[in-house]
Structure formats: C-alpha cells, structure tokens
Amino acid sequence: MKHLVKTLAVLALMLGSVMASAQVVHVSTDNISIVLDARQGQPLRYIHAGKRISDRDVANLGTFGAMRSEVYPVFGHGNTGNYALAVRHQDGNMTLQMTVAGVSKEESNDAVVTRITLKDGFYPFKVDVCYRAYKDVDMIETWTEISHSEKKGVDLLRFDSAHLPFHVGDVWVSHLYGTWGDEGRLVQEPLNRGTLTIENRDGVRNSHTAHAEVMISLDGKPQENTGAVLGAALCYSGNYELDFITNDSDYHSLFAGINPKTSSLRLANGEVFKTPELAITYSDQGLSGASRNFHSWARAHKIAHGNVPRRVLLNSWEGVYFDINEAGMAQMMSDIADMGGELFVMDDGWFGEKYPRKDDTSSLGDWKVDRNKLPHGIQGLVDAARERGIKFGIWIEPEMANTVSELYEKHPDWIINASNRDIAKGRGGSQVILDLSNPKVQDYVFSIVDDLMTNYPDIAYIKWDANMTISSYGSQYLPADRQSELYIRYHQGFAAVCDRIRAKYPDLTIQACASGGGRASYGIMPWFDEFWVSDNTDALQRIYMQWGTSYFFPSITMASHISASPNHQTQRVVPVKFRADVAMSGRLGMEIQPRDMSESDIQQCKIAIADYKMVRDVVQFGDIYRLISPYDGKGLASMMYSTQDKSEAVLYMWKTEHFQDQRLPKVKLAGLDPDRLYTITELNKAVNGRPYMLEGKSFSGDFLMNVGIDMPQGGTNAYHSRVLRLKAE
Numbered sequence: 001m002k003h004l005v006k007t008l009a010v011l012a013l014m015l016g017s018v019m020a021s022a023q024v025v026h027v028s029t030d031n032i033s034i035v036l037d038a039r040q041g042q043p044l045r046y047i048h049a050g051k052r053i054s055d056r057d058v059a060n061l062g063t064f065g066a067m068r069s070e071v072y073p074v075f076g077h078g079n080t081g082n083y084a085l086a087v088r089h090q091d092g093n094m095t096l097q098m099t100v101a102g103v104s105k106e107e108s109n110d111a112v113v114t115r116i117t118l119k120d121g122f123y124p125f126k127v128d129v130c131y132r133a134y135k136d137v138d139m140i141e142t143w144t145e146i147s148h149s150e151k152k153g154v155d156l157l158r159f160d161s162a163h164l165p166f167h168v169g170d171v172w173v174s175h176l177y178g179t180w181g182d183e184g185r186l187v188q189e190p191l192n193r194g195t196l197t198i199e200n201r202d203g204v205r206n207s208h209t210a211h212a213e214v215m216i217s218l219d220g221k222p223q224e225n226t227g228a229v230l231g232a233a234l235c236y237s238g239n240y241e242l243d244f245i246t247n248d249s250d251y252h253s254l255f256a257g258i259n260p261k262t263s264s265l266r267l268a269n270g271e272v273f274k275t276p277e278l279a280i281t282y283s284d285q286g287l288s289g290a291s292r293n294f295h296s297w298a299r300a301h302k303i304a305h306g307n308v309p310r311r312v313l314l315n316s317w318e319g320v321y322f323d324i325n326e327a328g329m330a331q332m333m334s335d336i337a338d339m340g341g342e343l344f345v346m347d348d349g350w351f352g353e354k355y356p357r358k359d360d361t362s363s364l365g366d367w368k369v370d371r372n373k374l375p376h377g378i379q380g381l382v383d384a385a386r387e388r389g390i391k392f393g394i395w396i397e398p399e400m401a402n403t404v405s406e407l408y409e410k411h412p413d414w415i416i417n418a419s420n421r422d423i424a425k426g427r428g429g430s431q432v433i434l435d436l437s438n439p440k441v442q443d444y445v446f447s448i449v450d451d452l453m454t455n456y457p458d459i460a461y462i463k464w465d466a467n468m469t470i471s472s473y474g475s476q477y478l479p480a481d482r483q484s485e486l487y488i489r490y491h492q493g494f495a496a497v498c499d500r501i502r503a504k505y506p507d508l509t510i511q512a513c514a515s516g517g518g519r520a521s522y523g524i525m526p527w528f529d530e531f532w533v534s535d536n537t538d539a540l541q542r543i544y545m546q547w548g549t550s551y552f553f554p555s556i557t558m559a560s561h562i563s564a565s566p567n568h569q570t571q572r573v574v575p576v577k578f579r580a581d582v583a584m585s586g587r588l589g590m591e592i593q594p595r596d597m598s599e600s601d602i603q604q605c606k607i608a609i610a611d612y613k614m615v616r617d618v619v620q621f622g623d624i625y626r627l628i629s630p631y632d633g634k635g636l637a638s639m640m641y642s643t644q645d646k647s648e649a650v651l652y653m654w655k656t657e658h659f660q661d662q663r664l665p666k667v668k669l670a671g672l673d674p675d676r677l678y679t680i681t682e683l684n685k686a687v688n689g690r691p692y693m694l695e696g697k698s699f700s701g702d703f704l705m706n707v708g709i710d711m712p713q714g715g716t717n718a719y720h721s722r723v724l725r726l727k728a729e
Ligand code: GLA
Pocket: 317, 347, 348, 360, 395, 465, 467, 513, 514, 515, 516, 532, 535
C-alpha cells in the first residue's frame, strides 16, 4: 500500500511536470533560470528570471508563479504600461495583440535555442521571442525576430530586444560612463522611482560615454565577491537605449534595445527583423562573479579568437604620431623585438598619394602607401618585421574619408550628410563618414582590407579606427521614405562587411579603436579580437578605466600600453614600473618611442614583457577577482586573476593616492584553494628596488584570503605598485 502511494505520488509529479512543460517553458544554464508561462492563446508571461531553480520547483510553481509581467509587452491595446514593441500597420492601426502560438527547441553542441512564437489576433504579424542558453557558460542570450505577411509594409516604431523584470527592493545598478580620454568610468546607483535611461546616439560608435552593459545588484549595495547579481549586455554596434523603469508595481523593469529615437523602420512583407541579442547572466558571487560569467562567455562565444593568446606589441602612435618613415619604423621594430615584443603596429600616417597624410586634415579613403615616406612600401615593412622575428600590423580607418582625398573627389555621393545642408566635417576640419547603408560603399570598405591582405598576406594585425560621429543626418543612398532607417542600415552594412572580412580572413587579429574606447561593445566583438580602451594612456587613470571595463570585458580584449612619462594626455610623471604594472593587467603592449627611453626604463620593460609572457595564460584566460576598488578611495586598488583549477594566480596592487602617514588596507585575496599552499614570487621586480617582503614564502589559500597580505607604502614613491605571482605547491 505504502509502495502504491509512493508510485502514485511519483506519477502525479511526473504528470505535473509533463503538463507544466506544455505551458511552462524553462530556459536554463547551470546557474540561471528563465521560466515562462507560455500557454497557447495567452500573452507570454514571466514566472521567474534569475537564479537557477530546480525542475521540481518549476513544476510546483506552475503557471501561478510569482511574476505576472509580460515578456514582450506591446503597445496600444490592453496595455497602458511600458512596451517593448510598437508598430503602425498600413491601415493606420497602431496596436498589436500578441499571444502564444507555439514553442520549439533546437539543440546544438554548445547551446539550446528556445523559440516562442507570438501571433497577433487580427493582423498576420508575428514575433519570435528567442533564447540561446549555453551549455558551457552561464549566459542566456535573448532576442526577437519580427515579421509579417501584411500586404504593405509595417512601420516598426519601437523594437526592443528584451524586457527583463526583477523584484523591487534595495536594488543597485552598476554601469559605465565617461568621455574621450576617460572611458569606462564606473557608476553605481540605487534604482529609485522613475526611469534611468542609459543610451547612445553617436550613430557610428557606442561606448565613449554610456555603455550598453549593466549589472544589477539585487540585495543591496553592490559587493564584489558576495551578493546576487543580474548582468545584461546589449550586443549591438549602434545606437541603443536601456531603460530601467520603476513605477508602482512589484517589479523594476529593464527594457533594452536599439535606440528608437529618430529610428523607425519599414518592414516589408516576408522580411525578418532580428533585434540584437541581450545577453543575460546571473551570479550569487557578487559583481566579480558576474564579470567571470561575462568573460567566460566572451572568450568561448562572443569575441574573435577568445582562446588564442594575445601578442605583446609596440604601436607607433604616441612614439612618432604622423611622422612615419622607413628608417623610423625599422628602428621601432628592432627595439620592440629586442625588448621581447612579438608584433609591431604602424599607426596613422602611412598613406595617401595625391594627398599624402601629413596630419589629420586629409587622405582618409586613399589607402595607397605614401612612397615618399616608405619607398619599399608595405612589403618592405612586412619583410623588416620578419627579419626581426616579429609580426607586422597596420592602422586603417575604413569607414571614413576626408573631403581632401581622391576618394571624395570620385564619390562625393558616398558620404553621410543631410541634403540641403553644408557638409558636416569632423576631425581635421575635413573628415566625413562613408554611408555603409549603400552596398557599393560596403564593397569598397571590404576591398580596403581585402586588398591589403591579398597583397600582403603576412599582415597579422589590423587596427580599425573610427573617429567620427554622425553629425549631419542623411543618406544619399536611402530613398526619401527610408531616411529614418539610416542609423540601423549603417550597422547592418557594417555587419555585412565584417562578416565578409571574417569569412575570408578568419585568422587576422583586428583591434577596434574609435577615438580611443568608442567601440568597447559586444556588438562588434564577434569580429574583433580586442579594443583600444582609451586614447588616455596615463597609468593612474587607466586603473579606473580598466577597472570599470573589466566588469564586462575580459583582459584579452583590453589593449593596455606602456607609454611615455610625462604622459602625453595628462602630463603626469609616473615611473616606468608602475606604468608597466598597470599595463600588465590587460593585453600588454607599448606605445612609446623606445629610442627616447633610458637604459634602465628599457631594462624594466624587458623584465615586464618576459614576466608577462610567463603568466600570460593566467592573465589572459584566468578568472577575475576584484579586491579593493580604486573608486572606494582607500589609497590602493587591487585585483587578481586565478586559473580555473586555482593552481596559479597573479595579484596586482597599485597605490592610487599618496599622503604622508597614509595607511593602506590589507589585501585579502580571493579565488584560491584555502587548503593549498601558494608560493609568492614578485613579477616585474623594480630594477633598482627592494623585492616584495614575502618573496619566496608560501602561505595557505586560507591565510591569503582571510588574513591577507600587506602592500608596502613605498616610501616617498607616489606611484608604488606590486605584481605577485602565486603558485600552488
Ligand atoms: C585615434 C586613435 C589613436 C590613433 C589616432 C590616429 O585617435 O584613437 O589611437 O590611432 O586615431 O590618428
């Protein structure tokens, strides 16, 4: 009897979950669950979003689960609240009424894609709400695919990627803000009643000021290594809008998507508009935990060559600016090769025949080598690099032209500018943007890379710059009734070009630069290996910028260069060890004229490069733990990377303030095995300095994490820093 009752109970439970599965959709990774009420003929609603919950709890929640928020609320009928989608049918009707028409799942090696089809009750209008749940990382990407078979086009007026609700409470948002030379600044603020909007309207680049990635601390003030955190990143290269809305309901709502301001789209019968993915993560190990999720996902799925170690390079920009010549390039190549570098990148100033590029006033668009500066052309440079045992890379700015260029003379109709208006000129008083909505321009931009790579297949690296914002809105290619699509069509064109480049040149390393950090975005990372964090290379300010950027982007994406002192942007005088110790926490490089460096500075850089190469895998592929934030004003910033198996770690400690009698906090490590012993070895030891006081000693992970170690004051040295390697015995 007892046995029968038990069997019946199990049967009931199984039946419950079978019944539930017909109407309850559970999208999950190891640690994240999104549970949806997807009853046929009903609006699609959230039951749960956040921490992973068990199938049993999902079954028991059933469709009566706590949340009643719609997943993809639409405008106009029965919904007076916020909406993710608004349209205008050609009969003038501006409403939608969407209900669930079907659910399907498709499994591949690395992910499960769930598709929930919503259909309108009257119009032949359809939205697929899609989720890609990865098997190997804690990340769920969600997007929508919008289509219709109405006779005439339907205007899309708002077309978010997703809506994500989370319960009201002491909820804080961490996001990045800044400007040229100060990108990636961390902002942390509580969500109060009203709307917090994070948006971009540059047109071309999208991360100088605001960033399209956020973290949401669900249980009070943000903590690095404890607490529940939702993370979200909109994977789009153009204008975006993220709205956090807090009204009189039980939920804060995040609406995220392409910025609908001044962008509407006419969708033709049969055309599918795919909104950019919103990548969602969850961690109960604080902000650093959410960062680790972003980083693992990025390396495995979202950036070019995420599992390939990055080379140590020298970039010519701050060393010689536009003053490119063959002997100078050869000298820089010899110097970086001598210091242990692996790649030399020739920056701006190498091109232009009719209009040689002497400064920023001309020549963009004329990607022919300036033979006066480089008599043996690019081949001469590629050969010179090979002779020195290093690789060669080159700078281009392919989306742009100058009005002083042969390209502009030939194709004035290729640039973006409003009709009946003066030409809006950017950098150098003559820079203009090419109209990537035009397929001919797409072919041309592709050909810039294609020609370089066909003629010089040994080019290993391209720095792809983009130094202008759309400041006169108008396409000479799009018809009058499609002008409102330019912002979006530009980025579709950009994506098409990048796809072609990657299909033909899968191994090329490409850096995204945009007046510094204008393109630190998951919208472009699938095609790019890394980005230039900022044109500001000042080591002290970089600590703040790289700290913020590390919230969402792994170290291998962050180009971080040792530059001259006094720094060219801030004039700050900083010892080379500190400059190197900061640069070593990202993708290490140099951006300096080595000829002007002192012998001892060169010696220090040699040590830095050799030591960096020794721990490159830990830094570039390790798990991040941020320990003491520079933003907390404690006089010290500290973070570390450790390997997944906790056998090795690299710890950074940088003094951020210098006052007489200042006491620095103890540094408590994280991400180690409490029961293992770790031996401390200092990296990038100061050429003439004293080694770290615990050099060569071993301590348990427990001691290092719970008691901690000291950062020496550094005497009168305002810029004292230490980098330590910890190796498990
Ligand atoms: C931009 C980039 C710099 C450099 C210059 C070249 O400003 O951010 O790194 O490449 O262009 O003109």
